[in-house]
Amino acid sequence: MIQATLMSFPIACFTLALLTDLAYWATSNLMWQHFSSWLLFAGLVGGGFAILGWIVRQAIDRRPTNWPMVVINLLVLITAFLNSLVHAGDGWTAVMPWGLTLSAVTVLLMFASGVMGGGATRR
Numbered sequence: 001m002i003q004a005t006l007m008s009f010p011i012a013c014f015t016l017a018l019l020t021d022l023a024y025w026a027t028s029n030l031m032w033q034h035f036s037s038w039l040l041f042a043g044l045v046g047g048g049f050a051i052l053g054w055i056v057r058q059a060i061d062r063r064p065t066n067w068p069m070v071v072i073n074l075l076v077l078i079t080a081f082l083n084s085l086v087h088a089g090d091g092w093t094a095v096m097p098w099g100l101t102l103s104a105v106t107v108l109l110m111f112a113s114g115v116m117g118g119g120a121t122r123r
Helices: 002-027 030-061 067-087 098-122
Strands: none
Touching (some): 002 067, 002 098, 067 098
């Protein structure tokens, strides 16, 4: 139960980062780039707590692990971290084209993780 709650925070942050990147692309207003940077940071912190929660749950419950989903979730965090480094730049080049691309890849990876592990969270 708490694992699903911890996982929902990075999902929301990374999805909103994609939306703020799209808003920056449409308006060129630096506010949206700053929002994306903060959302990526918050999502990475939340993802770190989700990993800790997963480790604790694995140590206590000893359930079988869905390793493909774990690998995809790690790829999500790695992609989001790289995206955060890209967003550390200044202005247009911090978002276009690689920041927006990495945001989209992160969201697609999260979708793939949800499809693969949808049944695991219901048990």
